[in-house]
Amino acid sequence: MSNPSLLILPGDGIGPEVMTEVRKVIDWYGTKRDMAFDVSEDLVGGSAYDAHGTPLTDATMAKAQEVDAVLLGAVGGPKYDALDFSVKPERGLLRLRKEMDLFANLRPAQCFDALADFSSLKRDVVAGLDIVIVRELTSGIYFGEPRGIIEDGNERVGINTQRYTESEIDRVARNAFELAMRRNRKLCSMEKANVMESGVLWREVVTEVGKDYPEVELSHMYADAGAMQLCRWPKQFDVIVTDNLFGDLLSDAAAMLTGSLGMLPSASLGAPMANGRPKALYEPVHGSAPDIAGQGKANPIACILSFAMALRYSFDAGDEATRLEQAVEKVLADGLRTADLLGEEGAQPVSTAEMGDAIVAALDASL
Numbered sequence: 001m002s003n004p005s006l007l008i009l010p011g012d013g014i015g016p017e018v019m020t021e022v023r024k025v026i027d028w029y030g031t032k033r034d035m036a037f038d039v040s041e042d043l044v045g046g047s048a049y050d051a052h053g054t055p056l057t058d059a060t061m062a063k064a065q066e067v068d069a070v071l072l073g074a075v076g077g078p079k080y081d082a083l084d085f086s087v088k089p090e091r092g093l094l095r096l097r098k099e100m101d102l103f104a105n106l107r108p109a110q111c112f113d114a115l116a117d118f119s120s121l122k123r124d125v126v127a128g129l130d131i132v133i134v135r136e137l138t139s140g141i142y143f144g145e146p147r148g149i150i151e152d153g154n155e156r157v158g159i160n161t162q163r164y165t166e167s168e169i170d171r172v173a174r175n176a177f178e179l180a181m182r183r184n185r186k187l188c189s190m191e192k193a194n195v196m197e198s199g200v201l202w203r204e205v206v207t208e209v210g211k212d213y214p215e216v217e218l219s220h221m222y223a224d225a226g227a228m229q230l231c232r233w234p235k236q237f238d239v240i241v242t243d244n245l246f247g248d249l250l251s252d253a254a255a256m257l258t259g260s261l262g263m264l265p266s267a268s269l270g271a272p273m274a275n276g277r278p279k280a281l282y283e284p285v286h287g288s289a290p291d292i293a294g295q296g297k298a299n300p301i302a303c304i305l306s307f308a309m310a311l312r313y314s315f316d317a318g319d320e321a322t323r324l325e326q327a328v329e330k331v332l333a334d335g336l337r338t339a340d341l342l343g344e345e346g347a348q349p350v351s352t353a354e355m356g357d358a359i360v361a362a363l364d365a366s367l
């Protein structure tokens, strides 16, 4: 049987830096666990624009459709701010999500004990936190029509449209209920049914899907109140399901419960392929971090934990995913910190590469 295939798209800014560390982890699994992957690498985002004049070529798109999983670093950066909207780096990522139909974006926020004092919230509030935000990823205001900037009389109007069909809500809700069934059987759905019709429909459909999952305790919350509750007492949640834009905002907020945006991985999952595994793209929640790019300061953990999610969801290797997560936990418990995880004056951060090497050493020690 051939090896499972993995397409790596490092992207821009710190994307290639954190991906170099993930490559060390992938190589470790090949040599030490006899889990070799057929890895290919390609361009996405600004780097693809520089080479090809487009943030994602058709050839790369086709390759992404064929592989068992895609792993992406990050896209974007100030260098590309002035580009036409249609070729901005972010369009490359959005095209991947849309054309692969990756409708369910799982964004776990887990607070490792070693970092509980580092969060901007009190230890009690975050210690032991383990929640997952399921963000709808292929519809809503990110993709709704009409959109654009139009002339209206003597001024311009910027337009985006929030639009959800029943089936789009149904499929992401089912995904979230299934996840809740494998966890603590608690699901909170967030929208703004008080002001948006799409929110009214969202609430109705999620409630309807909930009838198929009577064991799951379902609650509904307005997304603004949800943002407040995430900061007040996040441990009240287990799984949260929400739309594309609210999920984007709420997951960045949830990142700070874990200590740093550099800690949050994600899995974007679509419908099952012929092999029964979902079509999938794994990526950290953070962006290309232009303020620290090229300085060896980036925290590679979010990207490494995204590969752990790939082991779990695409490669049927839940035990190996746990091994990798425990290796991360161990280096943090040993006190290793990249700069984003250090608050105190005078504390010495480790570099991106040192953090990657330490995680590989912890993997070695796990054997």
Ligand code: NAD
Binding pocket: 014, 018, 073, 074, 075, 076, 077, 078, 090, 093, 261, 262, 263, 283, 284, 285, 286, 287, 288, 289, 290, 291, 292, 297, 298, 299, 300, 302, 340
């Ligand atoms: P960002 O996530 O890149 O950075 C926000 C802050 O978090 C910065 O101070 C940055 O230094 C820090 N940070 C992020 N990741 C880190 C890591 N791994 N280690 C240490 N510190 C880290 O968000 P931004 O600055 O708003 O956006 C920059 C660019 O990235 C924009 O072009 C944006 O569109 C893009 N972006 C891309 C993705 C993606 O590719 N999935 C996600 C978010 C933003």
Ligand code: IPM
Binding pocket: 076, 090, 093, 094, 248, 285, 287
């Ligand atoms: C994310 C990012 C993306 C989003 C951008 C880069 C398209 O912020 O993955 O969270 O808005 O979805």
Ligand code: MN
Binding pocket: 248, 249, 252, 285
């Ligand atoms: Mn985001």
